[in-house]
Amino acid sequence: MNESFDDVLNRYMNALPASRVQEAMRYSLLAGGKRIRPRLLFAAAKGYDVPEKDAQAFAAALEMIHTYSLIHDDLPAMDNDDLRRGRPTCHKQFDEATAILAGDGLLTYAFEVAAGAPVSAEKVQRSISILAKMAGPAGMVLGQCLDTEEPINKPDWEALQNIHHKKTGCLLSAPLMIAAVLAGQSEEVVASWHDLGDEMGLAFQIQDDIFDVELTSEQLGKSNSDARNDKVTSVTLLGIEKAEEVMNMLYDDSCKKAETFKGFDAKELITLIHSVQKRNK
Numbered sequence: 054m055n056e057s058f059d060d061v062l063n064r065y066m067n068a069l070p071a072s073r074v075q076e077a078m079r080y081s082l083l084a085g086g087k088r089i090r091p092r093l094l095f096a097a098a099k100g101y102d103v104p105e106k107d108a109q110a111f112a113a114a115l116e117m118i119h120t121y122s123l124i125h126d127d128l129p130a131m132d133n134d135d136l137r138r139g140r141p142t143c144h145k146q147f148d149e150a151t152a153i154l155a156g157d158g159l160l161t162y163a164f165e166v167a168a169g170a171p172v173s174a175e176k177v178q179r180s181i182s183i184l185a186k187m188a189g190p191a192g193m194v195l196g197q198c199l200d201t202e203e204p205i206n207k208p209d210w211e212a213l214q215n216i217h218h219k220k221t222g223c224l225l226s227a228p229l230m231i232a233a234v235l236a237g238q239s240e241e242v243v244a245s246w247h248d249l250g251d252e253m254g255l256a257f258q259i260q261d262d263i264f265d266v267e268l269t270s271e272q273l274g275k276s277n278s279d280a281r282n283d284k285v286t287s288v289t290l291l292g293i294e295k296a297e298e299v300m301n302m303l304y305d306d307s308c309k310k311a312e313t314f315k316g317f318d319a320k321e322l323i324t325l326i327h328s329v330q331k332r333n334k
């Protein structure tokens with residue numbers, strides 16, 4: 054029987070000692086979610102004819118890092134959210150200390166898992182370096198830091214794009230960059246995949262901003278403009294129509310860029326990008 058991606062994640066969780074933190078890690082990791090980052094890695098790997106088994110550990114590591122970021126983002130010190138993926142957030146289900154540890158556990162375990170990937174030492178080293186750089190203080194952590202300063206330093210469109218590139222784009226770039234590494238591509242090609250991921254990340258975040266406006270309006274039973282709060286978003290800066298236009302332009306351009314890579318069959322990746330573009334949350 055073929056192992057599903059959730060089975061893979063579960064297997065990694067089962068390899069850990071039973072504990073409250075392990076329980077909380079499993080709770081958040083296996084709570085559903087769209088698995089976009091692993092799917093991007095598998096689609097890009099396929100485009101390069103890289104076997105799925107070479108990509109699997111990195112796909113699991115990416116989902117662990119993504120889940121850690123959501124757990125910490127939901128904490129009272131950050132977004133203070135009660136619900137995530139339709140269930141109580143980790144700190145609501147467990148407690149704050151356990152949620153902090155579950156995030157720490159997922160982040161560190163991700164690197165242990167990635168280090169065990171069945172590929173050459175050079176590919177492991179390059180991929181781990183990408184994971185650390187994209188998730189760390191020059192990538193997602195920096196984006197989150199800039200975002201938490203947002204109420205004080207109101208960003209313009211330029212500054213907001215930088216926040217989105219870091220906070221959302223970096224972790225969407227990482228799977229594409231790792232696929233290129235697994236295919237033995239040069240650093241120059243890897244950098245071009247970063248650019249594509251950045252573009253897609255910005256589109257993804259604009260889409261999230263649009264969903265937020267629609268959701269808030271529904272919740273309040275008001276028009277979109279009445280429902281906006283003080284937070285600066287792509288929608289408050291551009292207006293909803295322009296935001297939609299920019300989002301679609303960025304998704305379309307990502308697909309066009311995907312077709313320019315030598316030795317890469319973009320079909321699967323473009324299908325995935327289109328399905329993300331057409332998602333309804």
Ligand code: GRG
Nearest residue numbers: 086087088089122123125126193194197221261
């Ligand atoms: C705490 C270091 C640190 C970073 C947090 C991910 C993040 C950075 C914040 C989440 C806030 C947010 C809504 C960001 C917008 C884009 C985004 C990453 C959405 C969530 O990703 P999805 O839609 O989630 O892939 P699922 O649940 O499908 O996995």
